[in-house]
Each structure stands twice: as structure tokens, then as C-alpha cells.
Amino acid sequence: MTKIRIAIQKSGRLNEESIEILKDCGISIDNGRDQLKASSRNFPMEVFYLRNGDIPQYLRDGVVDIAIIGENVLIEKGEDISIAEKLGFSKCKVSLAVPKAVKYTSVQDFQGKRIATSYPNTVKNYLADKGVSADIHIINGSVEIAPNIGLADAICDIVSSGSTLFKNNLKEVEVMLKSEAVLAVSPQITSERRDILEKLQFRIQSVLRARQSKYVLLNAPNDKLPMILDLLPGMRSPTVLPLAEEGWSSVHTVIKKDSFWEVIDELKQAGAEGILVCPIEKMVL
Numbered sequence: 001m002t003k004i005r006i007a008i009q010k011s012g013r014l015n016e017e018s019i020e021i022l023k024d025c026g027i028s029i030d031n032g033r034d035q036l037k038a039s040s041r042n043f044p045m046e047v048f049y050l051r052n053g054d055i056p057q058y059l060r061d062g063v064v065d066i067a068i069i070g071e072n073v074l075i076e077k078g079e080d081i082s083i084a085e086k087l088g089f090s091k092c093k094v095s096l097a098v099p100k101a102v103k104y105t106s107v108q109d110f111q112g113k114r115i116a117t118s119y120p121n122t123v124k125n126y127l128a129d130k131g132v133s134a135d136i137h138i139i140n141g142s143v144e145i146a147p148n149i150g151l152a153d154a155i156c157d158i159v160s161s162g163s164t165l166f167k168n169n170l171k172e173v174e175v176m177l178k179s180e181a182v183l184a185v186s187p188q189i190t191s192e193r194r195d196i197l198e199k200l201q202f203r204i205q206s207v208l209r210a211r212q213s214k215y216v217l218l219n220a221p222n223d224k225l226p227m228i229l230d231l232l233p234g235m236r237s238p239t240v241l242p243l244a245e246e247g248w249s250s251v252h253t254v255i256k257k258d259s260f261w262e263v264i265d266e267l268k269q270a271g272a273e274g275i276l277v278c279p280i281e282k283m284v285l
């Protein structure tokens with residue numbers, strides 16, 4: 001039987017959430033991290049546990065068909081590799097930073113400066129685009145320490161909360177790109193495996209949609225219903241059911257997680273009572 005070969009990070013920031021999203025898609029994987037290769041019991045899939053930085057090459061060579069990887073790594077070394085889905089986790093930026101004490105005016109300030117980074121292509125392309133040429137020092141980790149030890153004038157690295165920059169007395173001055181985990185596809189994928197990919201994407205989309213939504217149930221007096229229904233979008237339209245108590249209804253609907261606190265406040269003001277908010281496991285359109 002043909003199986004799709006997926007690469008996920010062996011260990012590191014993407015590992016757990018990659019396994020989690022496959023699990024939420026109903027795909028259970030035998031064996032744990034100790035083995036570099038594992039098979040699914042209930043989906044035609046083989047999982048390869050690899051280093052994040054090596055994954056673009058494996059995709060390019062067709063050794064794996066798909067991968068869960070940071071978009072930033074694809075931008076750095078896999079521009080020929082396509083993205084099938086954005087996965088909504090491991091959100092971060094790739095930014096340029098300089099010591100706090102440095103007066104920064106514009107990207108031109110990087111002309112002739114030494115920049116330490118694990119993302120040489122990203123920096124070079126970004127600066128070349130602006131007519132700036134700098135001296136790039138490639139280092140693989142603890143990049144933020146480089147200015148403090150006199151190795152560089154500036155750095156380019158991943159920024160999320162900003163606390164690593166802060167601890168190293170640096171300030172972010174240019175955001176070069178924004179990234180999140182993505183499902184990437186090998187240019188060599190066969191049509192048979194593409195069919196399996198489509199099934200996987202269908203499941204991933206249902207999982208992501210569900211993660212972004214909440215199921216809301218509330219009670220309301222019938223005379224307040226028009227105002228309340230106005231506030232609620234719902235997948236098609238909200239469900240309204242009569243309560244045992246005369247003159248009252250129960251309203252069920254789905255709302256976006258982001259807008260949820262605002263909507264709840266408005267619903268209360270409009271006369272809604274006994275509001276329940278529940279997670280949704282899957283959402284199939």
C-alpha cells in the first residue's frame with residue numbers, strides 16, 4: 001500500500017505540536033521519538049523525525065513527500081518548495097536587532113556592518129533589496145550573544161516574546177518576515193501520494209477551523225431574540241429552540257475564538273442568560 005512520507009521535527013519547538021495536529025486529525029503513530037521513522041496504524045502515513053534545518057533538502061530530493069516546518073526555514077533554504085497549509089502555531093518573526101545603546105535611523109545603517117545570523121540568505125536578500133551590503137557571520141545558535149562578545153555589530157534571528165533580545169541588551173529594528181508552522185510539499189510528490197495529501201488537508205482544515213471557533217449556547221426571552229440573533233453569525237445561521245418555560249428560547253451557534261469576549265459582552269447586554277461556551281473538536285463544512 002502506498003503511504004505518504006511526512007517529516008516532522010525530531011526534537012525542538014515544532015515537535016509536540018506537529019504530533020498533536022496529526023493526532024487531532026485522527027492519525028495515531030506507533031513508536032515515539034526514539035526511532036527516526038514510524039508508521040501510522042490507521043492512515044497511510046510514514047513519519048520521519050528529522051532536524052528542522054535538514055527538511056528542505058529532504059523535500060527537494062523527494063525523500064519525503066510533505067513536512068511540518070517553520071515557514072522561515074523555507075524562506076531561508078527552500079523557496080522552490082510549496083506550502084499547502086498554514087498551521088497556526090509556532091508564530092514568530094525573523095528580525096534584525098542592534099545593541100540598545102546604538103542610535104538607529106534606517107536600514108542603511110547596516111551598510112558594511114557585521115551581522116551574526118543563522119539565516120544568511122534571508123538577511124542578504126532583504127538587505128540587497130534595499131541596496132545595502134553587510135558582512136554576514138553564520139552561527140548556528142545563541143546568536144543574540146554575538147554583539148556582547150564583540151563578534152558582530154548586529155544580529156538577525158527569530159523573535160517571539162522579545163525576551164531573548166531584552167536579556168541580551170538588544171532592540172529589534174527591522175522585522176524581515178513573519179512565520180508560522182506550515183505543511184510543505186515536495187516538488188517530486190507523485191499523484192498517488194497527492195491523493196493522500198488531499199485527505200490529510202481535508203482533516204487539517206477541519207481541525208484548524210475547530211481550533212479557531214467556539215460553540216455557544218444561551219437562553220433568551222423571545223422578545224430579545226431579534227437583537228441577539230443580529231449579534232450572532234453561525235455556520236449557516238443560529239439554531240433557535242423553544243425552552244420548556246413559555247416565552248424563552250435557547251440559541252446555539254458557532255463563533256470565532258478571537259471575537260468571543262466582545263460578543264459575549266454584547267450578548268449579555270442584549271439580554272442573553274446562562275451562556276455556555278464549549279470547545280469544538282472538528283468542523284467540517
Ligand SMILES: Nc1ncnc2c1ncn2[C@@H]1O[C@H](COP(=O)(O)OP(=O)(O)OP(=O)(O)O)[C@@H](O)[C@H]1O
Nearest residue numbers: 012013014051052053070071072090091092158160
Ligand atoms: N521563540 C520562538 N517562538 C515561536 N516559534 C519559534 C521560536 N523559535 C523558533 N520558532 C519556530 O520553530 C522552529 C523550530 O525552532 P527550534 O529552535 O526548535 O529548531 P532549530 O534549532 O531552528 O532547528 P533544528 O531542528 O534543525 O535543530 C523555527 O524554525 C521557527 O519556525
Ligand SMILES: O=P(O)(O)OC[C@H]1O[C@H](OP(=O)(O)OP(=O)(O)O)[C@H](O)[C@@H]1O
Nearest residue numbers: 141142157158159160161162163164165
Ligand atoms: O523572543 P523570544 O520569545 O525570546 O524567542 C526568541 C528565541 O527563541 C529561539 O531560540 P530557542 O529558544 O529555540 O533556542 P535555540 O537557539 O537553542 O534554538 C530563537 O532562536 C531566539 O533566540
Ligand SMILES: [Mg+2]
Nearest residue numbers: 012013141158
Ligand atoms: Mg531555536
